[in-house]
Amino acid sequence: MSDTKTSSVAGSPQAPVSKGVSRRDFLNEITMGALGVAGLGSVAVTYQYFSPNVLFEPATTFRAGNPDLYPVHSVTFLQDQQVYIVRMPEGFYAVSAVCTHLGCITQWKPDADMIACPCHGSKFRSDGAKIEGPAPRPLPHFAISLTADGELLVDKLQIIRASQVLKV
């Protein structure tokens, strides 16, 4: 700071003696730098502000009741959780009811033995495998386990392979 001051005082306006930055350029750079940092900071805090920390949405982990509630060869739609609890002779699995195309809620059609989407006509088997599009992917399977007191527990944040089945 003192360097620039001396040089600008000593040098004539036409020919600056020092090769260093002039006071005006220095202050301009400092100011623009500070504004830039403040601007980036305000973008960051605005982004944080717009990302809610607490959501009042249905819990992603839920109990689906006693396994005996579900007969073998059954597909049960849980409306609140948007999940099918499927029980087959080989065991239980939890299939998402949200269509992988654009997020509509599919419906289990027992007569046709398939899961169908009302929005754009995607069709899936009861294990979530895709029969026909426009859905790009099969319906995902959620992690399903038994609690200590013997109830089914589904975790919608954990996607598992379709071959993983809960044997009860």
Add this chain to the structure above:
Amino acid sequence: MASSFESALHALRETRVWKSVFRRGPANTNRTRSLAIFGNLFLHWMPVKIREKSLRVRASYYLGSISFILFTVLLVTGILLMFYYHPAAPHAYRDMKDLQFVVSNGVFLRNLHRLAAHLMVFAVFWHMFHVFYRGGYKPPHEFNWVVGVVLLLVTLFLSYTGYLLPWDQLAFWAVTVGTNIISAMPLIGHKVRFLLLGGNIVGENALLRFYVLHVVILPLAAFVLIGIHFWRVQKDGGLTVKPRDEDGNE
């Protein structure tokens, strides 16, 4: 009768208040007519002189003006609808139904808002096609063409955000589907959807966010961009008039 009205008008123009508002004399010369435009905030972006052929219906079909009039209708009806609408999940649908069946003239305002919104999308698209086929995007109009494209996007986004507000099944699934399309964007898609909805599902937060976008942010953006758009039409030398219009036939 007419003469007494004229003399009253003349007397009014001589008052100090009138002269302080309109600092020019009567617009009876080319100079004072120009000053009438320049000196008025609401007219200053209008051209002082205009070629007769650019006023012909075929030069523009007045599509930009029609879009602007529809925007004004939407602004007025939208503000009136806001007096009865709560952007919260327990109220939104019932408020919309109240507007239809309980509030005096509510159904008229709601339908006017809805109809004007549909027409505005139509008019803005037609305006864009007309300008495009006229070559209105060519120099020196490139910048205004880009402003126009942004205005088209703002119009569509206004339409889309307004679609959620009735909070019925149609609105819910349209926004579910639409925001899932957004999440197909590479890398940032899911984050953009999360920020837009204020969560992972179309719920309370989504309704409020769409409401704020619909009634404050997007109209404000549209208002500023429309100002620039109109101003640039004049600064870029008026409408694009095809050379063959010079002879008065096409």
